Amino acid sequence: MLLQGDGAQSKAKWDRGSGAGASSDPSASVVPDSRKMVSPPLSPSFSVDSTSRDTRNRGSHTPSDCASAGVDPFRAGVTRLADVRSAFEEAQRLHFMAFDKLKSGLLRCEARLWKALDEERSLRLLCDEKEVELVHLRYLLSRSLNYKNYLKEQL
Structure with a gap:
C-alpha cells in the first residue's frame, strides 16, 4: 500500500512493517514486537x-x-x-x-x-x-x- 507524500520509501517501510496478519488500515500497522506504530492519515491539503x-x-x-x-x-x-x-x-x-x-x-x-x-x-x-x-x-x-x-x- 502506498502512503501519501513519501513515495517509494514509505511503500518499502510499509511493506516491511506489515505482515500477513497486519490490518489494511494505513494509520496503524503491527510491527513484529506487537507494539502498534500509529501515524495519522495525511490530510488532503498536505499533498504536494x-x-x-x-x-x-x-x-x-x-x-x-x-x-x-x-x-x-x-x-x-x-x-x-x-x-x-x-x-x-x-x-x-x-x-x-x-x-x-x-x-x-x-x-x-x-x-x-x-x-x-x-x-x-x-x-x-x-x-x-x-x-x-x-x-x-x-x-x-x-x-x-x-x-x-x-x-x-x-x-
Missing part, C-alpha cells in the same frame, strides 16, 4: 500540488525544459535550493525580529508591572502608617475630651 506558487512563478523546471532553454538542469536545482534557503533565512530573520520586538515589549510591561507593584507596596505601607497615626490621634482626642469634661466638673 504540482501547480504550487513556486512552480507557477518560476515556470517549468523539468530537465528537458532547462536543457532546451540552455540552462544546466543541475544548476537550476541548486538555484531553487538557494532560493529556498534564502527564503527560509529571511523568514527566520523576520521571526527573530518579531520575537525580539515581542520580548522587548514584554520586558517593558514587566518593568512597568514591577514598578506598579513597588508603588502599591509603598502606598500600602504609607496607608498602614496613616491608620496607626489616626488611631493614635483618636486616642489622644478622646483623652483630651475626657480631661476637658473632668475640668468642667471641677469648676
Whole structure:
C-alpha cells in the first residue's frame, strides 16, 4: 500500500512493517514486537500540488525544459535550493525580529508591572502608617475630651 507524500520509501517501510496478519488500515500497522506504530492519515491539503506558487512563478523546471532553454538542469536545482534557503533565512530573520520586538515589549510591561507593584507596596505601607497615626490621634482626642469634661466638673 502506498502512503501519501513519501513515495517509494514509505511503500518499502510499509511493506516491511506489515505482515500477513497486519490490518489494511494505513494509520496503524503491527510491527513484529506487537507494539502498534500509529501515524495519522495525511490530510488532503498536505499533498504536494504540482501547480504550487513556486512552480507557477518560476515556470517549468523539468530537465528537458532547462536543457532546451540552455540552462544546466543541475544548476537550476541548486538555484531553487538557494532560493529556498534564502527564503527560509529571511523568514527566520523576520521571526527573530518579531520575537525580539515581542520580548522587548514584554520586558517593558514587566518593568512597568514591577514598578506598579513597588508603588502599591509603598502606598500600602504609607496607608498602614496613616491608620496607626489616626488611631493614635483618636486616642489622644478622646483623652483630651475626657480631661476637658473632668475640668468642667471641677469648676
